[in-house]
Amino acid sequence: MMASSYNAKDEDGHITVSGPGGATLRSKKPENTAFKQQRLPAWQPILTAGTVLPAFFIIGLIFIPIGIGLYVTSNNIKEFEIDYTGVDMSSPCFNCSQNYSWNSTKPCTCTIPFHLDQPYESNVFMYYGLSNFYQNHRRYVKSRDDSQLNGAAGSLTEPSKECEPYAYHESKPIAPCGAIANSMFNDTLELFYNDPNGTKIQIPLNKTGIAWFTDKHVKFRNPGGNNPNLTAVFQGTTKPVNWRRPVYELDTDPENNGFINEDFIVWMRTAALPTFRKLYRIIHRKNSMVPTLPRGNYTLEVVYNYPVRSFEGSKRVILSTISWMGGKNPFLGIAYITVGSVCFFLGVVLLIIHHKYGNRNNNADISN
């Protein structure tokens, strides 16, 4: 009848095994540690109505205000976009877009007038946008040589294989090599304010400060150390096939020339999606009294070099102000409002479900 009062806990009693001489034998009894006995203290959360329902309501309550805030912020951002691809016959750039050639020496210029309804108060950022341009294609993305761009002398004369077929031209190494560099955006955009009194004032466009600090100062470096004579440094290399000027003639400013030319750097930061915009120029606000771009008529003058019609792409110019959350993008705001509302709604639904059926669970006896 010993068996009748068996209890698993009895097993855990301490039984010391002692040998004939009183010495304790080393027994094979496993150690009594919380880890080995799987008794580690633990927190065991369960999904109960008490935790789930408030969570949904609280999320709803937090998300909706955030969403509204985001939406308002995004709406306050002023943005103006002009498509200057020239697909339409009526478009000023139609002619330029028709007779295009990479190597044409004669620049084609077109002028696009536009009107800003609202004054742009703070700094205005000028972007160019391309669509249907697959900067994220695998072959395109990898077609560059980061060592070369970082100023490594060896890579300058011997570009990486990844650059093929834009590594060598007429048996000279190409600097900068690769498809990305080769297809660099080369339209020139200029902005004029048509003063109501009839004069055309060119708006100063700032071409520095448009690239990431790390790109400008770490990732991209001209070869030859601090040698200011870039022509000499790039001796023995050739310009990319589609370029009109060699890389050391991108700008006159030595701090913005060669590989560290910011237009070049911006282009080299490939876009994630086939439709993208890239920062082109910044229009700094001069003083707090005058808006950067007052309301009125403007003219955009484009030196039309870059062909996009062959692949059914489009070119845009975007003028935009920014806020703490970046450029104009109503998505986040709308998404937050929607998610918040859905949460709130779900919370109500779950509450009803819980009220109607939940007690079943709570009071349900487990058939034993």
Added chain:
Amino acid sequence: MGSVVSCFRRLCVEEKKKEEERLLRANDRQFNLSYHYVNNAIRTSKYNIFTFLPLNLFEQFRRLANAYFLFLFFLQLIPQVSSLSWYTTAVPLVLVLSITAVKDATDDINRHKSDNQVNNRKVEVLIDGELRKEKWMNVQVGDIIRLENNQFVTADLLLLSSSEPLNLVYVETAELDGETNLKVKQALTVTGEMGDNIDELAAFDGEVRCEPPNNRLDKFKGTLTLKEQTYALDNDKVLLRGCTLRNTEWCFGLVIFGGPDTKLMQNSGKTTFKRTSIDHLMNVLVLCIFGFLAFMCSVMAIGNAIWEAREGSVFLAFLPYEAGVNATLSSFLSFWSYIIVLNTVVPISLYVSVEIIRLGNSFFIDWDRKMYYPKNDTPAQARTTTLNEELGQIKYIFSDKTGTLTQNIMTFNKCSINGQAYGDLYDFSGQRVEITEKTQKVDFSRNPLADPKFVFHDHSLQETMKEGNPEAEAFFRLLALCHTVMSEEKKEGELYYQAQSPDEGALVTAARNFGFVFRSRTPETITVMEMGRQVVYELVAVLDFNNVRKRMSVIVRSPQGKITLFCKGADTIIYERLHPSCDKLKKVTTGHLNEYAGDGLRTLVLAYKNLDEGYLEEWRQRHHEASTAMEGREERLDQLYEEIEKDMVLLGASAVEDKLQDGVPQTIEQLAKADIKIWVLTGDKQETAENIGYSCNMLREEMKDIFIVAANTAEGVKEELQNARRKMCPEGAEEPVVMRSRAGLFWLKKTETVQDEKVDGEYGLVINGHSLAFGLEKDLELELLRTACMCQTVICCRVTPLQKAQVVELVKKYKQAITLAIGDGANDVSMIKAAHIGVGISGQEGMQAVLSSDFSFAQFRYLQRLLLVHGRWSYLRMCKFLCYFFYKNFTFTFVHFWYAFFCGFSAQTVYDEWFITLYNLVYTSLPVLGLSIFDQDVNDRWSFQYPQLYSPGQQNMYFSKRAFVRCMMHSCYSSLILFFIPWAAMHDTVRDDGKDIADYQSFALLAQTCLLIVVNMQLCLDTHYWTAINQFFVWGSLAAYFAITFTMYSNGMFLIFTSAFPFIGTARNSLNQPNVWLTIFLTTLLCILPVVAFRFIFIQLRPTINDKVRHKVGKEALPAPAPRRPARRISTRRSGYAFSHSQGYGDLVTSRKFLLKRPLKRQVLFTQTDSPLAQNKPQHYRTIREEVEESQSL
């Protein structure tokens, strides 16, 4: 070079296989060498230092997953295809390969060590006429070696001579077949005559011709030719490697088989590799995933073709083809590129992680103190580390009885003498008191010959004996005289009994302690100490036990000349033969017997009869005639016995408890609640088995019916089975409902599943060996299976080891259920190997069962902990792991799929290559391991409280093909969110300083950060048991991710490895943007909230048993375990004559031969070790005829 050697070895083995006959000559190395027999060196190791790398790599690449990754690696080396750098595959592959290689190497080093240790053992070999110490590995076939007591047998030897009389040798074969009892081997007389005469042995030139090496342990055939005389050799003359010499000073043997040819080595290494059902499912799923991968890649390739035609061809100015590639080829290449990019759907770390989890859970089993048995100092042991989760899916348990359910210890518990019951304790109010460890024991110290291990609690019997009650004295005199026990007295007063059955031992020991000490016997006399007085009885006759008689009697003549017949036997049998004067006593005794039977005790009724000299003489005469008669001897003897065993006087009844192991009834009750069916397969006879069935709660009074199938013809069995089934389920179909389906790899395996049939009420089935043999035949097996599976309890008695395996196979074949076999003896090995999971009870009958088992522990009751706690947890953890693992990898991969639509199907990855490399190995490996090693839904005590929690495992609820599909849908949803939310949020967006942020690198960083946070949140949601380690792993992994990311994207790393880390500055520039964090937050919530909502709704609407229990755990304290009521059966079902299993051996007792055969110095059969633990073991009666029985049942 090593491989050449191994090739050569293999060739040699091939040659040996062709060996038809072995011929060898003693002491003639030259002659024997010409046959190229292998020497005695063994090698169990797989590799040596040169072959390790190639062989191990070869073995590893035979695994599908590894080969696949090697293929991927080579694919990545093709520049046109390579969408990822080579290291994304190489790093994980090398890591996985090296972990496995290190494990294999350590295993092999251990094998080398043990090989060396064995090979370098020393033995005395007779070389050139003198004995020399030689290493084992240098022993050659044909050598003569000398073994000493307690030495291991070096090789398979032909016994030549020994120190013992009659050239006997005693060996222990525990290492070979697990039996701890000694076996006798005897040399041929012609060789035995040489003794230890070295000169004669050196000149010995016998030629042995024998069978080639094989693995049959019980057979040997050969001849010895000596001086043109041929002698037959059989198994009795051969000592096998692996045995130990015992009780023999020395012996000489001739090496017949050496090293790998020995029967021990031929028997080893043939363990069948068991795989769990989850393994099978996993293989199927991996194949499905391969198919799915091919499908996805085809979609991508088609997409690429369309894209190339519509967009790519006009985009050539910016993005020219590589040399020699055109649009068609490009789409073909993109197929392979996507194979590389999407390869993460087949997770390389899956197999490694699964192994680690199983190993971890095995360690928890090894470490469990609640499965440690202090009396034997035996912890539980997971001998196979790859089967854990199957412990959570057991549907059928096949159990041995003796040694598994019972302790194989009989104790004399109660008796009824002359109408007076002894053995129970009562308090003042006359209530029966339960006997516990603390109850005061009867003190037998007055009796110097008493067995100190005998325990009795009722003092009144002792008092009765002191008073000199004649009935009580007669009762114990009978017990001391009427038996076939042998005694051994090594030292004065130290008696050891060797009983044919443990019951007898218990009875004789009881008599011994109450003052009637059976001391010794000769064929004619029995010496008994009666209350300190030595009395020698003359043994006139033994009327032996057999299955029909169900009783045994002895006729003895006391020194005073009084002749008495003492008889003990089954109640029904004895009652028929009592003198009418005993009627009154009979009634009282019957009451006691019913009570004992109700307690599950084995009962015997004792009676005696005084005989007069004249009648006896005449009877003896007739007895002599009958026993020498040529015809009808048995019948005539039976008749004589019948004649003399009548009109006896009733003395009383004894009750012996076949002690169940602790906690067996409770365990069985728990397992039954967990919906596990238990079948007992025992070699015992029906009554015994039934009796145990009752006492361990398998057969219950409340069962509607208990069917007993004991027919002797196939038709009879069929009819009985059908009747039983119709009774249980009258409207049941005549034909079984069989579900045919295909399973396994490539759906090649056909399976037939017999559906469970609904039965209301509980039934039991008892089937005996004969009927079972019919039932297991082809045409009846379905009948048997259907009927048996409808019953709650099935007991098969008189089952042979082969039948045990057949029963297991039958259920495995038609039920597609997971089976577990548990047993302790060599006869359970077949069943243990046949079942999905074999459990060995370590301790009692040697190690054979344990050695072939997957799990072992010391007590049956630990089974409930193994299954209900460890098994359940293991299964739960494995399923959670698989679900989560597939989820995280699919989610990871599908994002690439969506991205393909935006990058021209060019196989551009969404994430940084380093992230792809480290995702499975570093960022997500530890949290998921933490989940799958530590998670518990409820703790062990709640698991015991609600055994129903076990049933989801039996129904494969947590992980199945359906769960897998669900998991895929879930990842599909998550990946959509993970791609399109960042896409929409980043589309045309800029930083707060107007600069670019929609670039590829920032997008990659955003997408991978979202992904990592989402999968970690999902993990948190799946984790039910948050230990500090889990927290550490989750937060640590996230922290590691950010730390590693910032490091890799730092200036320093870029300047050192410019081309490897092009993502410089991305982390700094993008993770300081508020809208990036807002996006991450939004994505995470969108992935997690629906899951929470779904789970919550399911808990509310359709709570599972887990949900209910977990809810209870949150609310209430664990109810105290209900005090168990002592199981007491009020029953008329009485155990029969539960005595021994076979014919008694009265003949042996009375024959001189038997006594002579037992040398006095032979060690007793009780294992005598120095360990104090062993001393604590209760005395344990071994059956003397164990060997004989074994061969009978085989």
